[in-house]
Amino acid sequence: MNRKLLIKVLMLLVLFLGMGSSTYAQFKVEEDFKGSTTKRQNVVFKGKAYLTASEKNTSEFKDIDGDGWLRLTEDGGSQHGGVIIDEAFASNKGVVLDFEYKTWRTVPGDDKPPHGWASRGGDGFTVFLINGAILGDNVTLGGTGHHLGYGGDNSGQYATPSITSGYLGLGLDEYGNYIFSGTNGYYSTNGIKNGQWITGDAMEEMRYTLKNSVGLRGMSNPNNNTPLIGFTTLKKKGYEVGYPSILTDRPSDAVFYRRVQMELYKYGNGYRVEVRWMREKGGAFEHLFTSDYTEAPFETLKIGFAASTGSAVNYHEIRGLSVFVPEGVKVEKRVNKETVAVGDDLEYTVEVRNLSQSVYKGIVLNDILDNLKPYFEIESITFKSELGLAETKATNFTTSLKNLKDININLGSRDAAVFTIKGKVKQLPTSGKLNNTATINVDALNFTSAEAKDPSRLTSSVETMITPEIPCGCPVGAIELKSSSTAQLLNAGSIYCVNGFVSIKGGLTIKEGVKLYIQSGAKLYVDGPFVQEGGVVSICPYGGIEVKGSADIGKNAKKETKFILKDYSYFTMTGSLTQYEPVSGQTNFELGNSSIIEICGTYKQDAKDYPVLKYNGDYKNAYFIVKGDAQGIDNNSKLRNSDNINVVAMWTMSKLGLDKNSANYSGEKADGNNKYLPKGYDNSKCGDLSYINKSEVKFKKEGKYVQGDRSMYNENSQEYKEASMIGDMINYTFTVKNTGGYPNEIRTIS
Known part of the structure; x- marks a missing residue:
């Protein structure tokens, strides 16, 4: 073969093999x-x-x-x-x-x-x-x-x-x-x-x-x-x-x-x-x-x-x-919802994964969560090793942080460092989107391979569409809950709605994944145990749930359990309230302006790592009233996340993070007239709060009929002008005025 031709063939072969190797x-x-x-x-x-x-x-x-x-x-x-x-x-x-x-x-x-x-x-x-x-x-x-x-x-x-x-x-x-x-x-x-x-x-x-x-x-x-x-x-x-x-x-x-x-x-x-x-x-x-x-x-x-x-x-x-x-290390930022409304919860996960059998030290993570203000409010950041390895650490991270800036990470073999960021969307951005990026710096690891140095592995971004706050009410397609003389079980994964007054005798059990909405002004009355095994209960403004019996929230729950009280709503029971820990996540009550939880029996709290009551209002205090013993499971247990929730203890209260110096706390054995109770509260009643923040409708009829014909009166008199003769048109004005704070449907005027 010609020497020059041979050299060209060999060069092409080397080039081809090199390309193949690089491609692989x-x-x-x-x-x-x-x-x-x-x-x-x-x-x-x-x-x-x-x-x-x-x-x-x-x-x-x-x-x-x-x-x-x-x-x-x-x-x-x-x-x-x-x-x-x-x-x-x-x-x-x-x-x-x-x-x-x-x-x-x-x-x-x-x-x-x-x-x-x-x-x-x-x-x-x-x-x-x-x-x-x-x-x-x-x-x-x-x-x-x-x-x-x-x-x-x-x-x-x-x-x-x-x-x-x-x-x-x-x-x-x-x-x-x-x-x-x-x-x-x-x-x-x-x-x-x-x-x-x-x-x-x-x-x-x-x-x-x-x-x-x-x-x-x-x-x-x-x-x-x-x-x-x-x-x-x-x-x-x-x-x-x-x-x-x-x-x-x-x-x-x-x-x-x-x-x-x-x-x-x-x-x-x-x-x-x-x-x-x-x-x-x-x-x-x-x-x-x-x-x-x-x-x-x-x-x-x-x-x-x-x-x-x-x-x-x-x-x-x-x-x-x-x-x-x-090969090397890879960061991934994830978000649990692609679209979310103002007022809803949002959860981010940041994962830094070791793709090798080596132990790596000196990785630096940055996720500047301050950039999300004022649209997103962080409630908590937690850290864990996916495999539970002692070598995997975030050496300068504490749960009190509200930002992930220059976090130093060590990774065990084939393990991942996982940060979970929970919070709430507070405002609508001009763009209608929340964008967030996590990056890692691996310079200390001196990687040489193309895969480990791939820039796409060192940065990860997510985008969430933000919509205006959704008016409180029942979603389209929700199942309307009807009154029943027997105990009811709400099936997992379904959505239910309460309109008007609904009475259930024998008790109510809410299974995992259920969403139950109480319309504005509506009331759900349960005669028997009220058990929420997960999912979401949401009470719209001026709505309420009254339980003749006790309530267990989070019992047998596998995932996060939420009980949401919007402005001026209430949840009351004649018996006791017990808060249970789910297998994963939290069991929380969210309280809006002037919302009320009233417990006529005792209160027991299983959570010790987070506050169970979360204030979600912006100008008026919420209320937590317990008439029997109230206690947490641990000395580190915490009842509330904000002093905007008034706590009234009419008997003893222990292990809930409150003492006599706590703001907006009545102290133990408070009487029924103390200043921390809502206006108009009647301590003699129990299990019924419908009289507070009550909606009213006033009816007024205007018009006048004067008997007799006009010949009886002077033409310049008022009586002459108002007198009605046969064949005259008489005009009446009816005024129906809602003086309450939520819509009312008037079905009949007679």
Whole structure:
């Protein structure tokens, strides 16, 4: 070969190889699947998969361009679908896969659970890694049903090949069969009892216990076995892999939200897979499980998704895919609401994640929250290590801070430092938006790789649309609560409304996720226990809740519980009030101007790390009146966050952060006429505050009729002018005036 030609060929070869190496090293995928087409041209669709915002969606559940999903299956039987991102990346540095998903159904399917057990959706979906040398068009998905489009079985009459050249398949198993069946499946290692294989109902019950599992299956082999490597089963309520009930439409993020991260990296002589997920939009990740894997990956890999149904069915949908190489440190700023009204709560999360096995020190975080003033008021900032590692610290952070400026962070191996910022939107910005950015400085770590120095990993911004304050009242579509002579239970996730006067005998239980609104001027009367197990109760101005019995707020709650009293509203009970701590979040009362909580029995508070009563007014004090014993659970317990809440203790009060020197506190054993009580308060009454801030309607009729004809009077007299003759028109004026502070509906004037 000509020497010059040889040199050119070699130079081109070096250039080509260098470009390939660089491409692999800086591999990154961002595909949201929200449009009518994918952003990338290398997405290969398989089976039943399609974009919900595209013309290929012929179902009744369509989405607009920009707000769609990748739908892998519909909720019909024996389906499977998937996609391959037809772009290879080098496997030597590992990979992080990050995505959101929804699984839900509108029909029960043909699931046949064990006798007495509830039906479930199915089967589930997989996110997988395959040999990067295989073209996407040449990939065949694995089987339907329990194979979730990844696994296979080469034996029996239902033999099914597994996915082409698969390396690893993470299964989100709604039904339980991805874990139960197949090579190394749960049944193969636990299905023998007393020397006999478990069969029949006992076998089905064993399978059923594995629903809501997350599991990892390994490499395809000549026998198509994809062995089970590791799994975890999620037993807690609220940790379901798919939405558990039948719906008429896709659940909103507020009702059901899941975001998953799967991370593969070298560990010891093999590889390790870590899986974490997020169950509340904008919240923190939770670690699900870790599994070691000894099988070396292919030199290059490709990623994909697949899902399947069998007798059990679900829609399986994916969006927001992000894939990147795990190196260095990454910051992410999140917010729990994309749109929020003035007066509503808003929560930010700042996560600084270590994407390596090293321990890093000297990371500097800045999130200048002062820039959000006066539109956003911070109530609290908390810090935690995601994995609970002692090495992960924010060395100069304290919970008294209201800003995150020059915060020094140390990170343990593969851990994340998580800051949670809670507050309330106070004003409407001119732009109608709140923008916020978190940045990290990693100069002290002396990173050299392109991935670790990638500027996009060192800064993260969020934007929230702010709308004017929503008038207090019942949302469109709310269920109107009716009077009842029997105890009532408000179903989880539903919205209820009280108009006028509603009486419930036997008690009322409000389940997790319920929103209950009491209209302005309306009253809910409950004869029996009042129990709020989560969700939100909101009483509009001049409305009230009266309980003949005791109230338990936050009892059995898994998440944050709110009880909101708007201006001039009230909550009163003849019995006791107990505040319970939820599993996560807080249980709070928000009190507006001149709002009142009256407890005729005792008060007990479980919270010790935050004040339970939060003032939300701007010019008039609120009131907390307790006639029996009042006590907190700990010497550090705090009752209120503001002196604008008058506290009246008519008996003893302890461990609530108040003493004789506290402002607007009556002190113990106060009488019924002390200055801290609301104007017009009658201590002889209990469980009825409707007489305070009462609305009134006055009616006035104007007009005069004088008997007789005009000939009886002098023409210049007043009587002559007012006298009415047959055939004359008589005018009367009726004036109906509302002298109260909220609207009243007058149905009849007679």
